[in-house]
Amino acid sequence: MEKTRDRILEKRPFYGQILGFYTQVFQAQEESRPQGFIDPICIDSSMPEKKCTSAMPLIGPEEWGIDQNASARLLETICDIAATQTRELSETAIALKAAIADRRIDVKMLMDALLTSDDDVLSLIARTAGIHVHYLVMLTFLSIAPSIEIYAGRLAPCLENHPHEKGYCPVCGNSPDLFFLDENGNRHLKCCFCSHTWEMGRLGCVFCGNNDPDTRQYFFSPEEKEYRVDVCDQCHRYVKGVDTRHLDRPFVPKMEQVATLHLDIKAREAGYTSLTTKKL
Ligand SMILES: [Zn+2]
Ligand SMILES: [Zn+2]
Incomplete structure (x- = not known):
């Protein structure tokens, strides 16, 4: 992870601060993983078939198995990391940690509200802690991400014989925030929420399936x-991609996602929007 960060920074030193923060966060997430205990998943073997034919994801927002204790510890660690960053983020992290410590906010309620996209509860919790809801969502999501990814990883084998040529995650139904081309040039999508990846044919708009070359373009430097x-001129969406055949560093999808914010700006300036989930 550090090697990837350093190679990116050689090319784009202006990412120093943001990649410095996220590298520490991703390392803390990795360290929290082995402690994570998640209840065994009992899944009906016919469920993937049913879900595929009804175009539904495997699980709904209330069904995630989150290790509350590990996530709460990780939230505290991430607040400590954030407390050393820019003033706004630092003040936010200190305020959030204090609100958790003196029990003004309930961590379980916070995590449940994030999973179910309960904006009213999230806003209430943010007001109680005296922080912006955007930061509350960001810090909380980073702390539950390992649990979500472990859970999604345990569900993924159920999907093995069920190709999913769709622009939403077959596990959780959220949108991709990145695609990547593997060594054979095959296109894979990465879910913005659970990080599950799935293969989707090389052609066609990820979101609307548009296959018309006149209304599909791509930015490239x-x-x-x-x-x-x-980018797609039919649905006006964009998705960022990494061609791993041109990478000079280990591929860490989350790191590349953070290190391409300049591409988000470029795409938005050109009038396109991403289709990431509402809660992120
Ligand atoms: Zn997902
Ligand atoms: Zn489209």
Whole structure:
């Protein structure tokens, strides 16, 4: 992870602060993983079939198995990391940690509200802690991400014989925030919420299936051969992509996602929007 960060920073030093923060967060997430205990998943073997034919994801927002204790500890660690960052983030992290410590806010309620996208409860909790709801969501999501990813990883084998040529995650139904091309040029999508990846044919808009070359384009810069942004003039969406055949560093999807914020800006300036989940 550090090697990937350093190689990116050689090319784009202006990402120093943000990648410095996220590298520490991703390392803390990795360290919290082995402690995570999640109840065994009991899944009806016919369920993936039923879900696929009814175009539904495997699980709904209330069905996630979250290790509350590990997530709460990780939230505290992430607040400590954030407390050393820019003033706004630092003040937010200190205020959130204090509100948890003196029990003004309930961590379980916070995590449940995030999972179910309960904006009213999230806003109430943010007001109680005296912080912006955007930061509350960001810090909380980073703390539950390992549990979500472990859970999604345990559900993924159920989908093995069920190709999913759709632009939403077959596990949780959220949108992709990144695609990548593997060594054979095959396109895979990464879920913005549970990080599950699935293969989707190389052609066609991820979101609306548009296959017309006149209304599908991509942004590409010769200085950044590893990146591409696919845009669609039919649904006006974009998705960022990494061609792993041009990478000079280990592929860490989350790191590349953070290190391509300049591409989000470019795509938005050109009038396109991403289709990430409401809660992130
Ligand atoms: Zn997902
Ligand atoms: Zn489209």
